[in-house]
Amino acid sequence: MPLLKVHKLTKSFGGLTAVLNVSMELKQGELVGLIGPNGAGKTTVFNLLTGVYVPTSGSIILNKAGAEQELQGLKPHRICKAGVARTFQNIRLFKDLTVFDNVRIAMHKNVRYGLLSSFLHLPSYHREEKRISEATMELLRIFKLDGKKDEYAKNLPYGEQRHLEIARALATNPSLLLLDEPAAGMNPAETAQLTELIKWIREKFNLTILLIEHDMSLVMKICERIYVLDYGILIAEGTPDEIRSNKRVIEAYLGEDVGDA
Amino acid sequence: MKKGILSAQFTRRLILVVLAYVIVQLLISVNIINDYLQATLTTICINIILAVSLNLITGFTGQFSLGHAGFMSIGAYTCALLILKDPTMPNFLLGTLLGSLLAALVGFLVGLPTLRLRGDYLAIATLGMAEIIRIMFINMDKITNGPRGLSGIPRFVNWTWLFIFTVGTVLLIRNFLRSSHGRACIAIREDEIAAEAMGINTTWYKVLAFVIGAFCAGIAGALYASYFYFIKPDLFGFLKSVDILVMVVLGGLGSISGSILAAILLAVISTLLQSFSEIRMILYALILIVIMIFRPQGLLGSKEISLSVFNRLGRLFAFEKEEK
Numbered sequence: 001m002p003l004l005k006v007h008k009l010t011k012s013f014g015g016l017t018a019v020l021n022v023s024m025e026l027k028q029g030e031l032v033g034l035i036g037p038n039g040a041g042k043t044t045v046f047n048l049l050t051g052v053y054v055p056t057s058g059s060i061i062l063n064k065a066g067a068e069q070e071l072q073g074l075k076p077h078r079i080c081k082a083g084v085a086r087t088f089q090n091i092r093l094f095k096d097l098t099v100f101d102n103v104r105i106a107m108h109k110n111v112r113y114g115l116l117s118s119f120l121h122l123p124s125y126h127r128e129e130k131r132i133s134e135a136t137m138e139l140l141r142i143f144k145l146d147g148k149k150d151e152y153a154k155n156l157p158y159g160e161q162r163h164l165e166i167a168r169a170l171a172t173n174p175s176l177l178l179l180d181e182p183a184a185g186m187n188p189a190e191t192a193q194l195t196e197l198i199k200w201i202r203e204k205f206n207l208t209i210l211l212i213e214h215d216m217s218l219v220m221k222i223c224e225r226i227y228v229l230d231y232g233i234l235i236a237e238g239t240p241d242e243i244r245s246n247k248r249v250i251e252a253y254l255g256e257d258v259g260d261a
Numbered sequence: 262m263k264k265g266i267l268s269a270q271f272t273r274r275l276i277l278v279v280l281a282y283v284i285v286q287l288l289i290s291v292n293i294i295n296d297y298l299q300a301t302l303t304t305i306c307i308n309i310i311l312a313v314s315l316n317l318i319t320g321f322t323g324q325f326s327l328g329h330a331g332f333m334s335i336g337a338y339t340c341a342l343l344i345l346k347d348p349t350m351p352n353f354l355l356g357t358l359l360g361s362l363l364a365a366l367v368g369f370l371v372g373l374p375t376l377r378l379r380g381d382y383l384a385i386a387t388l389g390m391a392e393i394i395r396i397m398f399i400n401m402d403k404i405t406n407g408p409r410g411l412s413g414i415p416r417f418v419n420w421t422w423l424f425i426f427t428v429g430t431v432l433l434i435r436n437f438l439r440s441s442h443g444r445a446c447i448a449i450r451e452d453e454i455a456a457e458a459m460g461i462n463t464t465w466y467k468v469l470a471f472v473i474g475a476f477c478a479g480i481a482g483a484l485y486a487s488y489f490y491f492i493k494p495d496l497f498g499f500l501k502s503v504d505i506l507v508m509v510v511l512g513g514l515g516s517i518s519g520s521i522l523a524a525i526l527l528a529v530i531s532t533l534l535q536s537f538s539e540i541r542m543i544l545y546a547l548i549l550i551v552i553m554i555f556r557p558q559g560l561l562g563s564k565e566i567s568l569s570v571f572n573r574l575g576r577l578f579a580f581e582k583e584e585k
């Protein structure tokens with residue numbers, strides 16, 4: 001049973017069909033790439049998977065520990081609770097909050113105290129706050145952001161903002177992680193470092209990852225399988241080697257570097 | 262190790278708070294704080310409750326509201342009608358509670374459909390809501406005495422009740438904001454889409470902020486009615502809502518101590534300006550404009566003054582003594 005099963009997903013914006021009949025399957029623990037030229041509909045697929053957009057048609061089924069759950073039509077916070085977390089192509093951190101608070105807020109869905117305890121700071125409040133503070137620090141250490149925990153998110157360098165966004169997504173304790181161009185704007189050294197980090201968190205957090213990326217070297221290096229989207233339609237699916245030599249993919253990219261990885 | 266309940270910090274704060282209460286009470290009993298100053302004190306306390314609770318909605322959760330006076334009027338009328346009927350202390354407390362709950366209920370009913378709106382649109386919707394409430398009070402002539410309002414409301418509010426309700430609401434809101442639920446509200450202000458994606462039910466938390474804010478405004482209204490003897494619908498119009506918003510913006514969106522500071526400052530300024538009766542409002546507006554030019558983020562921005570300021574002052578004094 002695949003962890004995620006997307007069946008004939010379609011999204012139209014008025015006259016424009018951004019995604020048409022996209023079907024894909026992600027097995028537990030896989031690291032899969034989603035590539036395609038600009039405007040192909042990759043981010044729209046993410047927005048459909050996370051409930052930012054409601055699909056025009058099609059289904060999204062998440063299968064966690066044998067329990068199937070349909071995600072299409074659910075609100076984003078429900079989908080997050082079901083175990084899907086994401087980062088955004090145009091970083092969407094809580095800019096005016098500290099690095100620490102950015103991650104701590106994402107633990108919200110796992111916090112076990114009620115409103116009464118939040119007003120009166122009952123023992124359950126103190127116990128839980130201690131627990132989530134420690135968990136937050138642990139995540140920040142993994143991303144080497146613990147030294148900057150009191151900085152405002154907006155003051156971090158670009159690369160670290162991207163890292164913080166991944167840390168924040170992990171704080172929601174997901175099974176499926178969606179990364180939208182995590183290496184955008186990074187130099188080759190930073191990209192190499194990010195590559196290692198993605199591999200490492202997949203093992204450590206037992207994740208399944210779907211990755212949108214423009215940097216072909218990164219995609220070809222770490223993805224086990226790749227889906228290629230063009231004008232909202234899946235035109236190819238396969239291992240990096242298969243994709244590299246796929247005629248339709250090369251046509252779609254028309255001159256952009258695909259083989260060069 | 263037992264922490265939280267009886268930490269040194271907590272004890273120190275408790276002492277400071279009790280001290281503030283006792284000193285003012287003493288000043289009242291020897292009549293240094295006379296009736297006139299007591300009215301100012303009452304205005305300050307009521308404004309603190311109003312500003313802090315609106316700050317929760319607008320400054321912390323980021324939902325622009327121009328209807329706070331509407332919630333206040335529900336508390337005021339409910340409490341006034343109850344104690345006019347049967348002027349007893351339990352009835353005053355019951356009226357305050359009932360008024361606040363009613364205000365919260367209206368906050369909930371209004372919140373659900375309107376919170377889909379954003380920014381200016383939400384401001385207009387909340388403004389409309391407050392106007393509807395005001396017009397309802399005008400038209401329920403038989404119960405509310407229409408535009409003439411209710412007079413001769415028995416006074417149950419004294420410094421003790423003011424103190425309890427003001428410190429109580431500020432503490433509860435402060436505690437809330439330092440919890441995961443409060444941080445969820447702040448996340449909505451920062452980025453609603455990201456907050457949803459991180460598992461925060463943004464609709465629920467926006468409505469919750471409205472409900473808590475409306476509840477506190479209801480308390481402020483009840484205190485107002487049972488101190489100033491007289492209420493009428495026009496006291497709770499658009500201008501009152503703007504007044505409250507001015508305090509919040511002046512103190513700093515997202516700063517509780519800023520709201521408290523602004524509530525005190527504005528009450529003091531308008532008291533001092535009493536003698537310039539004609540140009541009072543012009544001076545008041547000028548002062549506001551000047552402050553906003555030099556501190557566009559509000560007096561305190563989103564920062565908080567903490568009691569550690571006192572600790573530092575204390576250490577400073579201790580240090581000077583040693584040197585002598």
Ligand SMILES: Nc1ncnc2c1ncn2[C@@H]1O[C@H](COP(=O)(O)OP(=O)(O)O)[C@@H](O)[C@H]1O
Nearest residue numbers: 013016018036037038039040041042043044045
């Ligand atoms: N909210 C929207 N309304 C209208 N059109 C949209 C919307 N979101 C995306 N699109 C369109 O859908 C297409 C795919 O966009 P997108 O998914 O962002 O592409 P990619 O991430 O692959 O670069 C584009 O033509 C874009 O203009």
Ligand SMILES: [Mg+2]
Nearest residue numbers: 042043044089
């Ligand atoms: Mg995109």
